[in-house]
Amino acid sequence: MDLLRAEHITKRYGDRTILKDVSVRLEEGELVSLLGLSGSGKTTLFHVLSGLIPPEEGRVLLNGEDVTAKPGKVSYMLQKDLLLAHKKVIDNVALPLLLAGRKKKEARKEAAPYFEDFGLAGTEMLYPAQLSGGMRQRAAFLRTYLSAVAASGEHRLKGAQMPSGAALLDEPFSALDTITKSQMHDWYLDVMEKISLSTLFITHDIDEAIVLSDRIYILTGSPGEIRDEIRILPERRERRDFNMTGEFLAYKKQIRDILERQQTQ
């Protein structure tokens, strides 16, 4: 069953159409990427999916419930890590729980067990300014996960049967240097095994999209439209050196052809 569905989304600003009849879906436990060149309306689509802005046409469904223009249901990691400088890392991460009505102490207690798995052990009482770029990103990702937990009310760490909620990640790794980035890719696949969060993420990096996704949507043009959908067949646990294989290159060529055909049209 689809966890998250966007149906026929059209978004206009004044007389400029940003998105035209865009439909995407995210199944439970899936990692799906939205690949597109800049200006194709990827971030606008995420703003619509998260409920931050209303679309002119179409609707967003979460577990069958209409959540169009209702923020707080779909977890959203924006392009910047946006860790709040005045809060300690633990309080940044626990913020969604606090906003959902938990007391500060309870929220901290609930967030603390995840620090180990997210590679953040020992950073609880530091301020964000004291973290490296990769750590900031992991902290922001943990906050996003806890935001999904707060929205669905369920913790799913270790022995997870069911995914807990849907998360949107807007270019989560683009600000990192190449080495940190590939380490983060491995880490991301590992941690997704543990928490089984369903995510839809934006990227403009073809390699990243192939390595990290079960499916890839290709969004191109202005106004942005879904041009193609590609399923990546090998299982995620076989992905570690996937980008050294011929199969990987075949996917890459296929995607590049689609993007180039789009540009010459």
Added chain:
Amino acid sequence: MSERSGSITSKLPAAAALLLLIFFWWLLCASGAVPSYMLPSPVDVARAFVNDFSNLMYHAGTTLQEAAYGLVIGVVLAFAIATVMDRFLILDRAFSPLLVISQTIPTIAIAPLLVLWMGFGMAPKITLVVITTFFPIAVGLLEGYRSVDPDAVDLLRAMGANRRQIFRHVKFPASLPYFFSGLKISASYAIVGAVIAEWLGGFEGLGVYMTRVKKAYAFDRMFAVIILIVVISLLLMGLVDLIRRAAMPYANIKN
């Protein structure tokens, strides 16, 4: 900022410059270039300060009390006005110009009016302090609220935060550095405001003391009270810095 004011060595040039200035002042008086009834020497001023110490402290107590009450009321008023103006755009449009106009009214001109309306007690002094202090704080807070990263607001909205939560977790913290810059300016305004109000009518306070020693042509004591006012203002500004550091421990973190 912490790097610049942190170490003792960084403060040496300022201390040296101050001592040099006092030395030239003393030289000017000791050489007889300026008669002592026009400019008392630093030694005379120090002597006057010591001799009249208890009297100075008594008047300083009154002035500090007026300044403190006025500053507290000013902060509360500024917070209320800035927060309401930030929340309702229409109020912002309506009152922004009035706020600015209120600051162009010369304090010297309204102080006698306040005395006329409220008498010779503390009320007109406190009122004048409120008028002079609330503006820098209100403007600082308004600017601070607006300095908030709109993406941070989006993040909180995406987490389902309501307006109050967004204010508490994002907007208010963003305004703190601006608030403290405003408060620092206001702390020095508060003392000067209280002194001006006392100067123009009252029975006690450093401003009253000033008018008395001026009438007696006791310039040594005049200088002593001026220096006392400077010291009190500096101490207050230092106190504001201490509070800022305690309220914003994250601001002094070095990576």
